[in-house]
Amino acid sequence: MANADGAPVPFLRFENVAKRYPGVAALRGVSFDVAEGSVHALIGENGAGKSTLLKILGGSQRPTSGCLRIGGLERDFRSTSEAIAAGVAVIQQELQLVPGMTVGENIYLGHLPVRRGVVDRRRLRELAAAQMRRLGEEIDPDTRLARLPIGQRQTVEIAKALSRGAKVVAFDEPTSSLSAREIDRLFAVIGELRRSGCAILYVSHRMEEIFRICDACTVLRDGGHVRTHSSLAGLSQNSFVRDMVGRSIDDVFGYAPRPLGPPALEVDGLSGPRLPSPVSLEVRQGEILGLFGLVGAGRTRLLKLLFGALRPSGGSIRIHGRPVAVREPIDAIRAGLVYCTEDRKREGIVPMLSVTENCNLTARRNNLRAFGVVNERWERSNVLGQIGALGIKTPSPEQLIRNLSGGTQQKVILARWLSEEVKVMLLDEPTRGIDIGAKSEIYSLIFRLAREGMALIVVSSDLPEVLGLADRVAVMREGRLSAVLDRADASPERVLAHALPLEKAVPA
Amino acid sequence: MSRGANPGPGRVGAAFDRAGMLLVLALLVALCAATVRGFVGPENVMNLLLQVSTVGIVATTMLFCLASGNFDLSVGTLIPCGGVLCALILRQTDNLFLATAGALAFGATAGLINGLVVAKLKINPLITTLSTMMMIRGLAFVFADGRSIGISNEAMLNLANSAFPVFHRQGSDGVLFQITTPVWICLALFAFFGFVLKRTAFGRNTLAIGGNEEAARLAGIAVDRVKIIIFAVQGLVASLAGVLLAARLGIGDPKTAQGSELSIISACVLGGVSLSGGVGRMSNVIAGVFIMGVVENAMNLLNIDSFYQYIVRGAILLSAVIFDQFRQRKGSG
Numbered sequence: 001m002a003n004a005d006g007a008p009v010p011f012l013r014f015e016n017v018a019k020r021y022p023g024v025a026a027l028r029g030v031s032f033d034v035a036e037g038s039v040h041a042l043i044g045e046n047g048a049g050k051s052t053l054l055k056i057l058g059g060s061q062r063p064t065s066g067c068l069r070i071g072g073l074e075r076d077f078r079s080t081s082e083a084i085a086a087g088v089a090v091i092q093q094e095l096q097l098v099p100g101m102t103v104g105e106n107i108y109l110g111h112l113p114v115r116r117g118v119v120d121r122r123r124l125r126e127l128a129a130a131q132m133r134r135l136g137e138e139i140d141p142d143t144r145l146a147r148l149p150i151g152q153r154q155t156v157e158i159a160k161a162l163s164r165g166a167k168v169v170a171f172d173e174p175t176s177s178l179s180a181r182e183i184d185r186l187f188a189v190i191g192e193l194r195r196s197g198c199a200i201l202y203v204s205h206r207m208e209e210i211f212r213i214c215d216a217c218t219v220l221r222d223g224g225h226v227r228t229h230s231s232l233a234g235l236s237q238n239s240f241v242r243d244m245v246g247r248s249i250d251d252v253f254g255y256a257p258r259p260l261g262p263p264a265l266e267v268d269g270l271s272g273p274r275l276p277s278p279v280s281l282e283v284r285q286g287e288i289l290g291l292f293g294l295v296g297a298g299r300t301r302l303l304k305l306l307f308g309a310l311r312p313s314g315g316s317i318r319i320h321g322r323p324v325a326v327r328e329p330i331d332a333i334r335a336g337l338v339y340c341t342e343d344r345k346r347e348g349i350v351p352m353l354s355v356t357e358n359c360n361l362t363a364r365r366n367n368l369r370a371f372g373v374v375n376e377r378w379e380r381s382n383v384l385g386q387i388g389a390l391g392i393k394t395p396s397p398e399q400l401i402r403n404l405s406g407g408t409q410q411k412v413i414l415a416r417w418l419s420e421e422v423k424v425m426l427l428d429e430p431t432r433g434i435d436i437g438a439k440s441e442i443y444s445l446i447f448r449l450a451r452e453g454m455a456l457i458v459v460s461s462d463l464p465e466v467l468g469l470a471d472r473v474a475v476m477r478e479g480r481l482s483a484v485l486d487r488a489d490a491s492p493e494r495v496l497a498h499a500l501p502l503e504k505a506v507p508a
Numbered sequence: 509m510s511r512g513a514n515p516g517p518g519r520v521g522a523a524f525d526r527a528g529m530l531l532v533l534a535l536l537v538a539l540c541a542a543t544v545r546g547f548v549g550p551e552n553v554m555n556l557l558l559q560v561s562t563v564g565i566v567a568t569t570m571l572f573c574l575a576s577g578n579f580d581l582s583v584g585t586l587i588p589c590g591g592v593l594c595a596l597i598l599r600q601t602d603n604l605f606l607a608t609a610g611a612l613a614f615g616a617t618a619g620l621i622n623g624l625v626v627a628k629l630k631i632n633p634l635i636t637t638l639s640t641m642m643m644i645r646g647l648a649f650v651f652a653d654g655r656s657i658g659i660s661n662e663a664m665l666n667l668a669n670s671a672f673p674v675f676h677r678q679g680s681d682g683v684l685f686q687i688t689t690p691v692w693i694c695l696a697l698f699a700f701f702g703f704v705l706k707r708t709a710f711g712r713n714t715l716a717i718g719g720n721e722e723a724a725r726l727a728g729i730a731v732d733r734v735k736i737i738i739f740a741v742q743g744l745v746a747s748l749a750g751v752l753l754a755a756r757l758g759i760g761d762p763k764t765a766q767g768s769e770l771s772i773i774s775a776c777v778l779g780g781v782s783l784s785g786g787v788g789r790m791s792n793v794i795a796g797v798f799i800m801g802v803v804e805n806a807m808n809l810l811n812i813d814s815f816y817q818y819i820v821r822g823a824i825l826l827s828a829v830i831f832d833q834f835r836q837r838k839g840s841g
């Protein structure tokens with residue numbers, strides 16, 4: 001299993017793997033090797049390209065260029081079943097299991113042992129029990145999956161992969177919903193896989209886990225390959241953080257300090273579903289508050305509570321000093337607080353309607369004629385005004401919005417809100433999935449709005465973006481506001497340190 | 509109509525979407541005129557208009573229901589139930605106003621219940637209205653005690669048979685051609701709801717909700733309220749169609765208009781209203797209504813057995829839905 005010089009043989013190899021989506025490069029030529037019988041960590045910020053790489057490995061996406069080799073053979077998976085057939089298993093955060101079926105049926109789903117066309121129950125039980133024993137679990141294969149805790153379900157998923165002869169196993173944040181004890185068991189299972197010669201890819205944000213079980217590590221940033229460490233000996237957490245954040249925060253953002261006015265938004269003790277501790281914060285007129293956190297840290301939830309898209313269970317909101325009761329989005333909109341959603345396709349645009357319709361959807365209500373009849377003159381002058389002011393590139397206001405680029409769609413959504421009298425604007429990942437040119441236009445728009453006295457909260461998973469825009473940076477971790485830093489104090493290392501999950505306390 | 513000059517792919521498709529069904533209707537009419545005996549002529553046109561009026565009236569509000577991404581099966585039994593209730597109240601009170609108001613109030617209430625269940629309890633509209641459809645059918649039989657109720661009120665019968673303009677046959681009293689009140693009401697509703705859909709904030713919000721409900725909610729649109737109003741108005745209009753049908757037939761019969769919900773939905777889908785919501789225009793729905801009407805009329809003239817008519821109607825619906833799916837896929841590609 002080793003070369004003459006004793007180095008492990010690369011079993012899985014990524015060769016210049018690139019993936020382009022319209023307007024964005026998710027992966028730009030990533031190359032690295034994963035050896036047989038080793039655990040290889042894959043780390044990077046949100047959006048660095050880790051999930052895209054796993055999707056390509058698992059066959060749910062195809063690379064735009066480049067290829068992967070498994071055991072020396074070039075592979076181009078056109079479907080997940082082709083990847084499975086080639087011995088690849090990707091263990092997702094969302095397990096691909098059927099809760100109503102038994103453990104044994106789940107493990108052999110799709111290739112149940114049969115005798116004369118009927119499922120051979122006895123053989124299924126024996127095979128499944130053997131698979132589970134191999135992973136150090138003693139579970140009755142006839143147990144319904146729904147009765148198992150999440151940690152054991154994950155083991156079932158791994159056993160399912162092994163039953164199909166997986167030689168390459170990739171884990172995507174496998175510990176995110178496990179207890180400390182379950183994590184220990186999982187690591188024992190991963191150790192078992194390593195001993196049996198699997199090539200293992202391990203994606204996680206948790207540095208201490210990576211130091212605990214990984215043999216090698218690859219760092220991705222902005223879809224590019226930063227570095228591969230073939231050994232973790234002598235490396236510190238800080239060196240990884242530097243690699244992950246990388247580029248310095250330079251002047252592409254064009255930040256300039258502004259005079260700040262009185263408080264525009266005061267939030268006191270806001271609580272709601274899945275926000276474990278109440279949040280209090282303040283944004284002043286003309287101020288840009290950056291809000292950083294890993295995916296799932298609760299940033300979007302906080303914004304949706306402020307906007308009334310989720311129902312808050314307590315706390316108070318004041319806008320320009322006046323208390324506002326927000327129960328529905330329209331309450332927030334009337335008070336001058338608006339929210340640009342993260343998921344433009346699902347929560348922002350109405351794809352089958354025109355630019356005009358999408359732009360005027362909200363502000364129309366203030367400009368109606370008698371009996372709710374739409375004022376066509378206002379409709380036209382408003383949309384044309386916004387198209388001019390924001391530089392919206394559309395052949396005509398009647399163009400269906402789904403035919404426009406992501407950046408243009410985003411501008412139409414911004415136009416929808418700027419047709420209102422906005423005091424506070426919440427922007428959730430305002431530059432996700434849009435090209436560089438449109439990005440910088442949106443940055444200058446954000447600065448312009450702040451100069452005009454608007455208060456803005458900008459959520460982004462892109463740390464340089466947050467640091468480049470914000471006057472202050474708020475950081476969230478696991479549903480809590482973990483820090484609010486002034487621009488001068490907000491170094492990438494400090495922000496990331498407040499965002500990365502704390503080590504789990506071992507339950508007594 | 510598009511104002512900007514934006515040549516590009518999908519332009520022909522879009523033009524076809526706009527005019528396509530009118531074209532199909534024109535071809536169909538030409539075909540029937542050439543091949544079906546008795547198709548052309550004032551008497552048959554008069555019949556045809558009267559026949560489509562019931563489906564046409566209810567299609568105007570079904571358009572809103574489908575365009576908002578919803579569905580209403582209960583109209584198929586609200587039509588007979590509205591007629592039965594009207595006839596029943598007439599028999600008791602002989603008061604035209606009371607009878608009509610009672611039937612309409614019943615329809616609006618039934619629709620309101622549909623809307624509340626769909627919007628507030630988030631129950632699938634198909635299941636909701638399937639359930640209320642059965643309940644309303646039961647109520648119609650209860651009201652009528654299982655039989656049909658004759659209408660003897662002169663004003664009521666006049667409501668259906670009054671006409672303007674009336675052309676008489678030369679040298680006799682026989683009617684050559686006339687447009688009766690139900691037809692006028694149908695035309696008025698086409699115009700009214702066409703205007704509401706196209707020109708009011710309510711209509712625009714309906715399309716936005718059908719196109720992307722979550723986006724509409726986050727844009728500050730009162731999604732629940734719009735849906736509830738749509739269902740309530742749908743119930744009211746279905747009941748109105750029932751009253752007019754009863755007046756025309758002279759009886760409130762719980763067994764009439766069976767399966768009409770499917771004709772109504774077929775007409776809308778033929779008219780390019782997407783079953784997944786967000787797309788719809790009145791002019792095309794009118795075309796859809798007439799396509800269904802012309803096909804049924806031609807089959808009647810050709811003396812095709814009603815059993816076969818079901819098969820043809822079903823086939824038309826299926827092809828309309830397949831066409832809709834095809835258009836969706838082309839659109840998202």
